[in-house]
Amino acid sequence: MSVSSQQPDITSCPLHEVDTFSADFLQDPHPFYRRLREEAPAFRDPKNNVVYVSTYDLAMEVLAKPRVFSNKFGAQLRAGAAGGEMSQEELAILAKGWVPKDTMLTADPPEHTRYKKLAGKAFTYRKVIGMNDYVTGIVHDLIDGFIGDGRCEFKTQFANLLPMYVICDALGFPRADRERFKEWSDAFTLQLGGVADMKTRLWCAEKIVEAQHYFVAICDEKRNNPGEDICSDLVQTDLEEEGGARKLSNEELISIIQQILVAGNETTSHTLTTGIFYLLTHPEQKARLEADPSLTENFVEETLRMLTPTNNMWRVATQDAEVGGVAVKQGDLLLLRFGSANRDDAHFPDGDRFDITRDNAKEHLAFGAGVHLCLGQQLARKEMQTAFPIVLSRLNNMQLVEAPESFSYVPSILLRGVERLDLTFDPA
Numbered sequence: 001m002s003v004s005s006q007q008p009d010i011t012s013c014p015l016h017e018v019d020t021f022s023a024d025f026l027q028d029p030h031p032f033y034r035r036l037r038e039e040a041p042a043f044r045d046p047k048n049n050v051v052y053v054s055t056y057d058l059a060m061e062v063l064a065k066p067r068v069f070s071n072k073f074g075a076q077l078r079a080g081a082a083g084g085e086m087s088q089e090e091l092a093i094l095a096k097g098w099v100p101k102d103t104m105l106t107a108d109p110p111e112h113t114r115y116k117k118l119a120g121k122a123f124t125y126r127k128v129i130g131m132n133d134y135v136t137g138i139v140h141d142l143i144d145g146f147i148g149d150g151r152c153e154f155k156t157q158f159a160n161l162l163p164m165y166v167i168c169d170a171l172g173f174p175r176a177d178r179e180r181f182k183e184w185s186d187a188f189t190l191q192l193g194g195v196a197d198m199k200t201r202l203w204c205a206e207k208i209v210e211a212q213h214y215f216v217a218i219c220d221e222k223r224n225n226p227g228e229d230i231c232s233d234l235v236q237t238d239l240e241e242e243g244g245a246r247k248l249s250n251e252e253l254i255s256i257i258q259q260i261l262v263a264g265n266e267t268t269s270h271t272l273t274t275g276i277f278y279l280l281t282h283p284e285q286k287a288r289l290e291a292d293p294s295l296t297e298n299f300v301e302e303t304l305r306m307l308t309p310t311n312n313m314w315r316v317a318t319q320d321a322e323v324g325g326v327a328v329k330q331g332d333l334l335l336l337r338f339g340s341a342n343r344d345d346a347h348f349p350d351g352d353r354f355d356i357t358r359d360n361a362k363e364h365l366a367f368g369a370g371v372h373l374c375l376g377q378q379l380a381r382k383e384m385q386t387a388f389p390i391v392l393s394r395l396n397n398m399q400l401v402e403a404p405e406s407f408s409y410v411p412s413i414l415l416r417g418v419e420r421l422d423l424t425f426d427p428a
């Protein structure tokens with residue numbers, strides 16, 4: 001996708017003229033991020049009245065104050081961050097489902113702490129370490145499915161499927177329903193973006209209600225026939241409260257399951273796809289990695305830093321405050337620009353350079369920081385650290401089908417990654 005002629009030159013025009021929610025802008029926001037870091041590390045965009053936080057230090061400052069900069073942005077986004085109330089039609093669709101409780105991503109301490117502890121039991125380091133052979137098996141099975149062809153579209157044939165299979169198995173959901181899960185993920189992500197048009201919002205509402213009924217039906221089934229999976233654990237678990245212990249409600253179950261299903265799919269898929277893209281467009285880095293596979297862990301971290309699949313995330317001010325010299329009023333929305341913080345030269349020297357030997361790559365904010373630090377970070381790392389070496393060793397002589405300039409990124413406000421990756425390789 002090329003930058004349209006209507007767009008001002010984002011490298012020189014006044015900052016407020018840039019439409020940062022437009023599809024063209026989202027193809028390459030980095031020149032603008034650089035300007036934000038240099039000219040206005042905290043910047044109130046007058047078009048949408050959102051405050052952008054763009055440097056590493058300022059992002060850390062905001063992340064360290066969850067009581068002032070809250071994650072309870074759910075209701076605001078459901079109503080549309082760019083303004084506007086829910087339409088009657090949208091409300092009518094949503095009335096057929098449940099109003100999910102704010103549990104992890106859209107909750108604050110102390111409720112947040114209780115739910116995260118509960119869900120965290122499924123993703124402990126020890127559990128994830130034990131998944132080595134299992135993840136290796138899925139990676140080989142997926143590659144077996146296309147290696148004889150000598151070509152593939154890596155995102156749909158591999159990168160979307162690995163995290164989807166892992167999360168379906170963990171939740172106790174049938175893999176066969178993955179097309180539906182993908183649609184539901186898209187709907188939840190669009191809703192979280194907060195700027196979808198009404199037609200899209202209605203589609204999202206339909207899909208979200210469909211997902212909720214599916215989740216509740218699965219939970220009912222697991223109450224009667226529990227298995228070794230997260231849904232079975234969640235329906236049986238007791239939530240400790242002041243008045244005593246109780247089971248989770250449907251509103252709580254829906255919220256937790258939805259987040260586990262959605263949060264790790266697109267993000268991990270984008271990192272797998274774009275990691276291969278980075279290697280093929282930086283052959284000297286690929287050669288280094290192949291010569292020294294012990295660099296795999298750092299390569300994964302550097303890919304997470306450079307790409308930052310969760311490029312932006314919301315916060316809402318609970319009180320009047322100040323960020324980087326900008327006054328923030330209670331109720332204001334902030335956009336934490338993780339993708340910009342991760343290229344901040346003050347923290348990552350020569351931040352736009354892809355370098356798999358970078359000393360401090362792991363200090364990136366791709367998984368966030370503070371109380372909302374990603375629940376699935378160990379799992380995502382396990383999938384990527386397992387997948388990349390196998391892909392590199394089995395797909396010999398990998399080549400891009402298209403020229404690197406023709407690649408496009410998904411036009412999402414929150415997520416970032418290349419849309420598709422057509423490859424050729426020597427058939428085995």
Ligand code: HEM
Nearest residue numbers: 104105259263264267268310366367368372374375376380
């Ligand atoms: C490369 C893959 C991933 C990336 C880049 C990523 C990124 C993030 C980020 C940036 C946050 C913090 C959001 C904030 O500060 O408000 C987060 C939170 C979260 N992530 Fe991930 N994530 C990934 C994989 C996963 C996986 C595999 C799962 C599920 C198993 C998962 C589940 C969650 C959940 C539930 C939260 C909310 C945690 C909380 O609010 O305390 N993520 N993730």
